[in-house]
Amino acid sequence: MLPPPPLSPSLLSMPFEILTENQLCVTNIKLSLTITHGYLFLAHQMSTLSALCGCIDCDETFNPVVKPATIRTVLSLAVSRQWPIHQLDVKNAFLHGHLTGQDTAYLLLYVDDIILTTSSTLLLQRIISLLHAEFAMTDLGPLNYFLGISATRTTSSIFLSQTKYATEILEQAHMLNCNPCRTPIDTEKKLGPEGSPITDPTLYCSLLCLYMHDPREPHLNAMKCVLRYLRGTIDLGLQLLRSTTSQLIAYSDADWAGCPATRRSTSGYCVFLGDNLLMWSSKRLDTLSRFSAEAEYRGVANAVAETSWIRNLLRELHTPLFTATLVYCDNVSAVYMFANPVQHQRIKHIEIDIYFVRDKVAAGHVQVLYVPSRF
Numbered sequence: 001m002l003p004p005p006p007l008s009p010s011l012l013s014m015p016f017e018i019l020t021e022n023q024l025c026v027t028n029i030k031l032s033l034t035i036t037h038g039y040l041f042l043a044h045q046m047s048t049l050s051a052l053c054g055c056i057d058c059d060e061t062f063n064p065v066v067k068p069a070t071i072r073t074v075l076s077l078a079v080s081r082q083w084p085i086h087q088l089d090v091k092n093a094f095l096h097g098h099l100t101g102q103d104t105a106y107l108l109l110y111v112d113d114i115i116l117t118t119s120s121t122l123l124l125q126r127i128i129s130l131l132h133a134e135f136a137m138t139d140l141g142p143l144n145y146f147l148g149i150s151a152t153r154t155t156s157s158i159f160l161s162q163t164k165y166a167t168e169i170l171e172q173a174h175m176l177n178c179n180p181c182r183t184p185i186d187t188e189k190k191l192g193p194e195g196s197p198i199t200d201p202t203l204y205c206s207l208l209c210l211y212m213h214d215p216r217e218p219h220l221n222a223m224k225c226v227l228r229y230l231r232g233t234i235d236l237g238l239q240l241l242r243s244t245t246s247q248l249i250a251y252s253d254a255d256w257a258g259c260p261a262t263r264r265s266t267s268g269y270c271v272f273l274g275d276n277l278l279m280w281s282s283k284r285l286d287t288l289s290r291f292s293a294e295a296e297y298r299g300v301a302n303a304v305a306e307t308s309w310i311r312n313l314l315r316e317l318h319t320p321l322f323t324a325t326l327v328y329c330d331n332v333s334a335v336y337m338f339a340n341p342v343q344h345q346r347i348k349h350i351e352i353d354i355y356f357v358r359d360k361v362a363a364g365h366v367q368v369l370y371v372p373s374r375f
Contacts, residue, residue, distance in 0.1 A: 011177050011262030022290045024033065024184065024285075042189075050150065053374075059251075064191075065109075065110055065111065066109060066110050067184070068147075068344065069278055069279045069309075069310070069313075070313060071108055071115065071146075071147075072155060072160075072238075072240065072276070072277075072278045072279075073273065073278055073310065073313060073314070073317070074115070074117065074317070075106060075108075075115075075151075075240055076105045076243070076273055076274070076276040077156060077157055077277065077317065077319060078106070078117040078158075079153075079156075079158050079240050079243075080156075080241050080243050080244070080274070081119070081243050082140070082242070083117045083118060083119055083155065084118065084121050084124050085115065085116075085117045085142060085143040085151075085158075086115070086116045086124055086128065086139075086140075086142060086143065087113075087114065087115060087139070087140040087141065087142065087143045087144065087145075087146060088113075088114040088116060088131070088137050088138065088139055088140060088349065088354075089112060089113055089114070089137060089138040089140055090112050090114060090131070090135055090136070090137040090138075096347060100117060101116070102319065103120060103123050104118065104119045105117065105118040105119070105123060105124070106118075106317065108164075110146075110147055112157070113146060113147065114137075115143060115146060116128070124199075124364040130236075136188060138222060139314045143158075148162060148164070149161070149162055149166045150162070150163065150164065155269050156238045156241065156242045157239055157240060157241045157242060158239075159237055159238070159240075160237050160238040160240065161235070161236075161238075162237070163234055163235060163237075165231050165242070167234065168225070169207065169230065170230065170231060170234075172203075172206070172207075173203060173224075173227055174239070175224070175227045175228070175231065176231070178224075178227065178228050178231050179228060179231075180228055180229065180230050180231045180232025181225060181228040181232060182189055182229070182232065182332065183229060184225065184226045184229035184230075185222060185225055185229075186222075186225070189320060190258065190259070190260045191211070191218060191219060191260075192223060192260040192261050193211070193214065193216070193261050194216065195216030195218040195219070195324060196216060197214070197215075197216060197217075197218045198215045198216065198219075201215045204220055204223055207223060208223055208336065209332070220259045232299070238277060238348050240276045241274075241275050241276060243273070243274030243275045244274070245274040245275070246273065246274060246319070246321060246323075247273075247274060247323060247326065248271070248272070248273055248307055248310060248311065248323075248325040248326070249271070249272045249325070249326045249327075249328070249329075250269055250270065250271045250272070250303040250304075250306070250307050250327045250328070251269060251270050251311075251328045251371070252267070252268070252296070252297070252299045252300045252302075252303040252324065252328065252329050253267070253268055253269075253271040253296075253299065253329070253373070254266065254267040254268070254285075254289075254292075254296045254299040254305045254331075255267075255290060255295075256292040256295040256296075257288075257289065257295075259284060262288075263287045263288060264284050264285055264286075264287070264288055264289075265284070265285050265288075265295035265298075265299075266282060266283065266284045266285070267283060267285055267295065267296075267298060267299030267302060268281060268282035268283070268299065268340065269281055269299060269300075269302060269303035269306065271303070271306055271307055271310060273310070273314075277304055278310065279310070281302070281306070284300075285298055285303075292333075293300075293331055293333035293334045293337065294350055296329055296330075296331035296333075297331075297334045297337060297353055297354070298350065298353055298356075299329075299352060300327055300329050300334060300338070300357060300368060301353035301356055301357055304325075304327060304328055304356070304357050304360055304366055305356075307325045307327065307366070308360065308365070311325065313322070316329055324364055324365055324366055324367045325366045325367070326367050326369060327366055327367065327369070328368075328369050328370070328371040329368060329369075329370065329371070330370070330371055330372060330373040331370075332370055333367055333374040334368075335369070335370045337354065338354075338357055338358060338361055338368040339361065339368070
């Protein structure tokens with residue numbers, strides 16, 4: 001359980017701290033940072049802080065772990081603003097700075113790995129020097145490799161790639177020299193529990209979780225198809241471009257009752273900030289959907305929840321959005337339900353999702369629009 005934020009401003013680091021050159025300091029009292037839902041929470045190693053905060057477990061230490069979506073969001077902002085991006089590795093992951101001012105710096109931590117981007121090169125060097133003076137750390141220079149992702153910076157973009165990780169997976173499967181294929185899966189076929197059992201499921205279970213309790217030959221063939229597609233796209237990656245727009249746009253879709261074994265639906269979404277892809281997900285729903293619009297509605301609700309999180313994150317990064325998030329859905333009935341305040345029997349069992357999205361629409365934070373799935 002994470003400790004609640006302390007009431008004293010001197011003990012609570014502001015979300016994604018604003019750093020300044022003239023008031024930057026590193027305290028002698030070492031604090032550890034926990035990043036959760038976009039906030040930095042401090043947990044002290046000394047028992048005296050527990051009495052000051054009134055927290056249950058303030059004497060515990062938590063490793064700082066930043067979300068991948070937060071990394072992509074900060075990199076997108078840094079590229080658009082043409083900020084320098086630096087990478088450090090700290091030997092002691094317990095950091096704290098009390099900082100205020102107008103110059104801005106974003107410091108992202110994943111245990112002991114750091115990405116630091118600032119609004120000026122002078123501020124960047126100042127922060128690095130102060131951190132070096134207090135902690136044992138390695139300056140790795142401009143961002144090039146972080147958490148298994150290589151980063152290549154140009155004047156107008158940054159290219160993120162996992163070529164090394166993909167190569168390791170192919171080597172593990174002994175498919176590094178396999179023939180590539182153009183698509184990852186046959187969309188005309190649905191995987192079910194049928195088929196002959198796999199003699200040795202070790203490789204399958206080490207790479208995939210679907211049907212890992214009882215993998216069959218069709219599942220193994222599908223996995224090989226994915227790996228062959230990976231072989232053909234091993235050099236592809238995610239391009240974050242310098243963007244002049246701050247419009248947040250999400251696309252949502254659902255495959256109604258697509259699972260032949262459980263008849264549960266699979267929903268998916270992707271979220272863009274300007275031209276840059278920040279988040280994506282494809283997940284089987286936990287409950288059955290009685291009609292297609294219900295599956296689409298639950299998928300849109302998931303997308304709206306993630307876009308709300310990104311809006312809050314951008315506000316904490318002092319980059320608030322002033323326009324409504326656009327959420328596109330290809331189901332006309334679902335779009336009508338978002339705007340129609342009248343309830344009826346078909347949607348009573350999904351009222352929580354309905355009211356959640358409608359509140360966002362009524363507040364002007366979200367617009368749900370129709371987009372055709374075929375042109």
